[in-house]
Amino acid sequence: MPFIQFDHKPLFFTLRRSERAKRLHIIARASVFEVVAPWHIKNRAILQFISQQRRWMSKQLQRQTKKALEPKTVWPSQWLAGERISYRGTTLLLLVEYGREYGICQQEEKLMVTLPWQTKCTEMENVVQKGIERWYQSQAMQVIEASLERFCPILGRWPKAVQLKQQKSRWGSCGITERIYLNWLLILAPPGTLEYVVAHELAHLLYRNHGPRFWHKVSQLMPDFAQYDQWLNRFGCYLKPS
CATH class of the missing domain: 3.30.2010.10 (Metalloproteases ("zincins"), catalytic domain)
Structure with a gap:
C-alpha cells in the first residue's frame, strides 16, 4: 500500500479515480486515507496534492488514535440481555x-x-x-x-x-x-x-x-x-x- 511520510511517520493511502469527482480530495478512514481524484488529474499532481495535505492527514490520524484509546461504555444502562x-x-x-x-x-x-x-x-x-x-x-x-x-x-x-x-x-x-x-x-x-x-x-x-x-x-x-x-x-x- 502506498504511503507518504510526515514527521518520520508513514501515512498510508489508497487512490480511487472517479468520474463524478470534480476535484481532488481526501477521505480519512480507519488508519488509511482514501484519495479521490478525477480521471483527468495526472499522478504527479495527485502526489503533490497529498504532500501538501500531510500535516492535515497527520492530525486526523492522531485524532483517530486518541479516539481508539478511549474506553468503551463501561457501565450498562441495564443489566439485561443485549447490553x-x-x-x-x-x-x-x-x-x-x-x-x-x-x-x-x-x-x-x-x-x-x-x-x-x-x-x-x-x-x-x-x-x-x-x-x-x-x-x-x-x-x-x-x-x-x-x-x-x-x-x-x-x-x-x-x-x-x-x-x-x-x-x-x-x-x-x-x-x-x-x-x-x-x-x-x-x-x-x-x-x-x-x-x-x-x-x-x-x-x-x-x-x-x-x-x-x-x-x-x-x-x-x-x-x-x-x-x-x-x-x-x-x-x-x-x-x-x-
Whole structure:
C-alpha cells in the first residue's frame, strides 16, 4: 500500500479515480486515507496534492488514535440481555438464560449468565449485576495472582496479604503491615493496567514514597509501565460507576 511520510511517520493511502469527482480530495478512514481524484488529474499532481495535505492527514490520524484509546461504555444502562459490558479494555455482549443453577461463562465476545428457574423477573437485573461483579472480582484475582508470581521473584519480597476493594479515590494501596489492597474495577481496563498497579504497590514494599528509586524499581518489574500509568490518569474516571 502506498504511503507518504510526515514527521518520520508513514501515512498510508489508497487512490480511487472517479468520474463524478470534480476535484481532488481526501477521505480519512480507519488508519488509511482514501484519495479521490478525477480521471483527468495526472499522478504527479495527485502526489503533490497529498504532500501538501500531510500535516492535515497527520492530525486526523492522531485524532483517530486518541479516539481508539478511549474506553468503551463501561457501565450498562441495564443489566439485561443485549447490553454490552466492559472487560479488559473491550466489551462483551451480555446474554441471559434460565437453567438449573446460577453460572457465568465467557464465550469469546459474549458473557452468558445462567439464572436459576426460581429467579423472579423483578429480581433479574439485580441478580445479574451482583453476579457479574463477583465474576469481575474472581477474574481480577486471577490476574493479580499471576502478576505476583511474575513480579515477586524479581522484587525479592512478597506481600503479607492481597485484598480486593472498590476504592473511591485509589487504584491500590500498600499499608505499613505489607498488606496490599487493589481496586477490582481495574479488570475493566485494557490488559496491562491492573498488572501495572500490582507492580506499583509491590514496589512500595521497598520504598514508601514516589521517589526516583521507587520508579526505577517499578520499571524493573514492568519496563513499559508508563503507558498504563498515563491511561489511568486520562481514562481511569470511566471505570468508576457514576
